[in-house]
Amino acid sequence: MELKDRLKYARKLASMTQSEVAERAGIKQASVSEIERGLSRTSGYLVRIANACGVDPLWLSEGIGSPEIDGYDHRQPDSDSKMSSADQVRSMLARIGKGLPDETRNKILAAVEDVPSEAKGVIHGDFSNLKARSDEILIPQYDIRAAMGHGQVPADYNEAIRNLVVREEVLREKGVTYTSLSALAVITGWGQSMEGTINDKDPVIVDRGVSEFIGDGIYVITWHGLLYIKRLQVLDAEHLWLISDNSKHKDQEARLEDVTIHAKVLLIWNARKA
The missing domain is CATH 1.10.260.40 (lambda repressor-like DNA-binding domains)
Structure with missing residues (x-):
């Protein structure tokens, strides 16, 4: 067995x-x-x-x-x-x-001996030179490789931003809500399937406190052992649509039980050339 x-x-x-x-x-x-x-x-x-x-x-x-x-x-x-x-x-x-x-x-x-707790999942480091003021939030990098498992992250995946300090007022102004400050993390988008919304190497703020579907939105998920950032919508009681914002990529139907949600995408920091 x-x-x-x-x-x-x-x-x-x-x-x-x-x-x-x-x-x-x-x-x-x-x-x-x-x-x-x-x-x-x-x-x-x-x-x-x-x-x-x-x-x-x-x-x-x-x-x-x-x-x-x-x-x-x-x-x-x-x-x-x-x-x-x-x-x-x-x-x-x-x-x-x-x-x-x-x-x-x-x-x-x-x-x-070295099992991480559920409260972890971020890369820890020396933040002595990266300090947040009273009205700011220090958002750490989410360790996707550790959180998602070996072989699920693209081989050429590189973090564009390791840690981020942002004014809490900026998040409020943009209507961003989250489960807790400790659940916030920053990752780097990859690939072209969400191009136009999340471009390759765009920094993305996610809420790791969201581990189930809570309504239409963009989520970090595992589906059949592979890692994706996809827009999710309900198809019926047992299925979800995995939607790619890039029209060149087909939307896919997935059984709810086959999709594991790791985080919800809250904000994309698009880096565009001037």
Whole structure:
């Protein structure tokens, strides 16, 4: 049984939807969806998901043993839920993983040592020379490669702007609303499919707090394992239109369940030659 199948089975045992698992695990529904569709494997999240579903983390992560928990309820108390994923794994291994070979134990620990939290996903750096005043916002660069997965970003993708300081008043004047300041990030557009709206190498401000369709607009999405910036519109209850603003590119119909939304595009900083 593959990981995606084990996750589906775990949800079935718990009688929980993806969104319910995500809420209890403290992660985004998109993360659960990507793992269940075989597009991602973030071991630190698997520990949280296993705890949320009440199954053995070793079984969910590695297929070792069975989903049933022997003498321990992994729908853990609040004291455990405040631990980092790596600490949860260490605690779990100390309690129920004594019979594991050292190689397997080390593999599991190594997989979660540097797991990013859902609040991360931006490139961190020295901002000492880039300071925002009281009426300004520092918007960091969104690390698309880390967030979207290996092989999903164009090979020639280069960031035009790494970090951006903007007056909050400018965003208000343009009618830009967002889920939170910490969710704002800047990326660089690529390709020609959105040409006229987002040109190749245009800086784009996105809201990473949006992980589901909330109405017509432009989103950063993954569809069938590939990364896109597309305008989304509802086709029917089960399908979306993936719209390219460049008329030379065809619009595409996509099943809602096949589209993972990573962020919503809020503002394009078009760089045009004078």
